Each structure stands twice: as structure tokens, then as C-alpha cells.
Amino acid sequence: MSKPAALLLNLGSPDSTSIPDVRRYLEEFLSDDRVLDIPAWKRSLILKLFILPKRPAESAEAYSEVWTDEGSPLIVTSFEQQKLVSEQCDMPVYLAMRYGNPSTADIVKQIVDDGVTDLFIMPLYPHYAMSSYETAVVAAMDEINKLKPSMKTNLLQPFYQDDDYIEALVDSAKPHLEDDDDLLLFSYHGIPERHVQKSDPSHAHCLVRDDCCVTPHPCHATCYKHQCLATTKAFIDKIGIDQSKTAISFQSRLLRDPWLGPYTDFELKRFGKEGVKKIKVMCPAFVSDCLETLEEIGMRGVEEFTSTGGESLTLVPCMNAHPSWIKFLSNRINKWEQSLGAETKTLSSAT
Template identity: 60%
Template sequence: MAKLGVLLLNLGSPASTAVPDVREYLKEFLLDERVIDSPPLVRNAIVRGLILPTRPPKTAAAYQRIWTPEGSPLVTVSEKQRDLVAAGRDIPIALAMRYGEPAIAKVIGKLIAQDVDRLFVMPLYPHYAMSSYETVVVRVMEEIAAQKPAMDVTLLQPFYQDEDYIEAMVANAKPYFDQGYDHILFSYHGIPERHLRKGDPSHAHCLARPDCCESCHPAHHTCYRHQCFATTRAIVAKAGIPAEKHSVSFQSRLGRDPWLKPYTDFVLEELPAKGVKKLLVMCPAFTTDCLETLEEISMEGKESFLKAGGQEFAQIPCLNASPPLIKFLNGRIDQWIAQ
């Protein structure tokens, strides 16, 4: 009988807020060809010549603002997720990060040492993007091919409009919705526009027309923008949010190339002039709070909104280790086991 195992996956974090650790993390992250998808020589010049000499101290300072006594919020919360999913199960439930520790290669080695030969790989990314879901899946499959190519692997597919995931998102946000709001901003992590075009199998649909995300097309299976809009529509419908009281934006851009628009930082500065005084921000691209939600949105974003004339600001926490997320993950594991 096959020995079952589950592998939860997320982005990763520096080992500490020390500048050398942050530099090492940024190097691994930004040299990934699916993050900065320029030719190798260009990518190396950008990362080693422009980014690593200047950016690590600034990024380290940002991490210092959110770091806890236990360490990185992303890692410590992910560990709680793993432990809660593992509770009551008699199969190995492992956790690995695409960058940093616990490293994918080591964790897969440990699963193999436990005789696991049927593995459920669960990237905790609701949406497909080459710089998130794709890169972590490719890395996992490379390691399995190197260490145990005969292993039976099942992948959790992007769950951006899964009914149970949407229900978990709404349940998690309900206490904030119930307090009232002028507007809800759905802020998703941005990606370069060229990533959409690269992922479009036709190379003629994504961003080629204003309604590309609404018109049915095979590109939507790997179209991050379409999937973000689909998640928003599903949450809005489930929670009964009025059309005039929500919008979508994209955050965390890097470099000068065009990224998905509108940009969150611009939107936060514009909303007060449109009469929005009490703002809620949801970040559905993230299952776990991290630098991009805790610092970029809850600190920098809040400051920008209030300076522009807003009065009340709240970032609705990610699902983190909440019962709705654990229920969702356990449900998908149970479905896999039953196959």
C-alpha cells in the first residue's frame, strides 16, 4: 500500500532581519527566472548590479517592522497551519518554502526518508502566476525527479474560485464587513504585464482588448488577472457587497516596466477625494499575512490613505491559521485520500 504524505508550500522569508540574511533571500528570490524573466545576463546585471547593492537595508528595515519574537510572521503562521492540518492525521504533513528555509530539497528528502511514495503537493497560492504557483511547482517537481522520480504526485490546482475557499474568505472577513465601510479595496499582488502575455497560449488574447478577462478563453487557465477578478466577483456575490462599494487594485510592483493596473498605492491616495473615509482592504492573493500585507498595506498603505484625508482604515487579515482555512485544506486532503 502507498505511503501518503502532504506538502504545504509558500513563498518564504529571510532567516532574520539582518542585512546579510535579507540580501541572501533577495538574491535567491530575484534570480529566479520566473520572477525576473529577463535573459540570464540581463537578470544577473539587474539583481547583482542594481538591486543587491542598495535594496537589502531598506527591505531589512521593512521586515524589522513586522518581525515577531518567534520570527517571520509568514513562516511562523505557516508552521501553525501545518500543525493544525496534521492534528489527528497519521500521515506526514510537511511544510516547505520556495525561497529560504525550510528548503524544498531538504523537506522532500525527509518525506522520502519516511517512505512517502504518494504525495499531495499544496501550493498555498489561490491564483496561477509564473512567479508564484508555477515556480514553486516547477521547483518541487525538479527535486522529486532528482530524488524519487517514481513518486506519485498530485497537485492542488489554483483555488481562486473554489466555493469552499470563497466561503472561508467571507467567513474570515465577516466581522469587518459587519462594522460597516464606505469601500472595500481588493488589493492583489501585482505582476508585470508581460507575464500575462507569456502565459497566454494564443499570445493574442491577454491585454489585447479591454474585456479580455470577461470573454471566455483558454488563456484564463493561466491568467492571473482573470483569476483575481473571478475571486473578487465570487467574494462580492457571496457577501452581498454593492457594486459601487468595491474595486480592485494591484500592489508590490518592482522596476519600471508596466505592471497590472490600477496600482494600489495610487488608489489609496485617490479614494478619500472620492468620498471614501472608512476603508477596508482585502488581500485575497495571500493566504498568510506577510511583508506585503503587514507592512506595505497595514502600515504604508494606511499612512497614505489617512494623509490623503481618509479617517478609518483596516486591512482584513489573511486566512492565516484560521478555522476556515484549516477546514478548506483538510477538505482537499480528504478528497485526495479518497481518490
């Protein structure tokens, strides 16, 4: 007998703000060859000599700025999302993190032990990137294939311009955009330029030509930059903002390799110097507020902008537990369940 379930996948957080916990988390995260996609010996050397000696203490201090009484904002919000989605679905909804806890390995084991036969895997990333969407899916499938290869799986595709996702994004952001500020900045999580090029199956389009993101091409199915631009355009069209009062940038770069630009921290300083006084910042690559939104933009970003002449920077919250976002997720699960029922009926009639 079929027993379906859904699995929500997100990035993760350290277990606490202690330096050992943050170090453990960073080591797991940065040891992923889809995040630091360099030879293993070089990755290990960089971690041991340059990143892990100092960064855990710096990151622990940053995490302490946003940590709540309940724990990590990302984890707390993700569990709230799981609870609300579960209430609108007739099947179990599990939650796992790519790094840290609840770990993908532990939750997949629980899913197998619970007798699930059909699993809908739902990476909570609107856009495709090898360092987020892809690695989360691969980690989950590795565990499934190890423990129960007979399990049937389906996958939520990147939903960067899905009408219902854009509507949820607009619904959650609109109340925070009522003031007539000078600029709305869409700040997306950055990735190295080489990740974009690696994800281009043709290896002859992405970042090869200046108009690569707006010229239709099959590689857009796995092009992070194109998908970020598509989300921005769809949002602007839906909400009706003057495009001349918007901008796009990319944040959270690591090491010295070329990353997608323009860089958010550079742009915030430039805007302040050029006389922009009031700015709002949205982070559509994140569905839940986390260190990268609350601290990097809501604290450091404010300082970067105001230190060069800006007056105020307001962080627009992520969708978090907004009803439209919860509805988006639960509707996708319910539609998948309906498709399972239709498939069962078809098989029954065929026999």
C-alpha cells in the same frame, strides 16, 4: 506498500531581519527566472548594480516592523497551518518554502528519506502565476525528479473560485467587515503585464482586448488577472456587499515595466483626494499575513491614504489559521487519500 503524504508550499521569508539574511533571501528570490524573466546577464546586472546594494537594508527595516518574537509572520503562521491541518489528516503533512527555509530541497529530501510513495503537492496560492504557483511547483518537481522520480504526485489546482475557498475567505473576513465603511478594496499582488501574456497559450487573448478577462477563453486556466477578478466577484456575491462600494487594485510592483493596474499605492492616494474617508483592504492573493500585507498595506498603505485626506484604513487579516481555511486544506487532503484508496481497490479487483 503505499505511503501517502501532503506538501504545503508557500513563498518564504528571510531567516532574520539582519541585512545579510535579507540580502541572501532577496538574491535567491530575484534570481528566479520566473520572477525576473529577463536574460540571465541582464538579471544579474540589475541585481548587482541596482537592487542588492540598497534594497536589503530597506527591506530589513520593513521586516523589522512586522517581525514577531517567534520569527517571520509568514513562517510562524505557515507552521501553525501545517500543525492544524496535520491534526485533521491521517498522513504526514510537510511544509516547504520556495525561497529561504524550510527549503523545498531539504523538505523533499526528508520526504524521500521518510519513504513517501505518493505525494499531494499543495501550493498555497489561490491564483495561477508563473512567479508564484508555477515556480513553487517546478521547484518541488525538480527535486522529486532528481531524488525519487518514481514517486507518484498529484497537484492542488488553483482554487481561486472554489466554493469552499470562497466560503473560507468570507468566514475569515466577515467579522472585520461589520462597520459600514466607504469602500472595500481588494488588493492583489501585482505581476508584470508580460507574465499575463506569457501565460496565455494562445498569445492572442490576454490584454489584447479590453474585455479579455470576462470573455470566456481557455487561457483563463492560467490567467492571473482573470482569476483575481473571479475571486472578487465570487466573494462579493457570497457576502452580499454592494459592488459599487468595492474596488480592485494590484500592489508590490518592481522595476519600471508595466504591471497589472491600477496600482494600490496610487489608488489609496486617489481615494483620499476624492473624499473617501474610511476604507478596508483585503489581500486575497495571500493566505497568510506577511510583509506585503502587514507592512505594505497595514503601515505604508495607511500613511498613503491618510496623507491625502483619508481618515482610516483597516487591513482585513488574511485567512491565516482560520478554521474554515484549515478545513479547506484538510478536506482536499482527505479527498485525495480517498481517491488513492479507490484506485487501489480498482487495481486489486482488476488483477
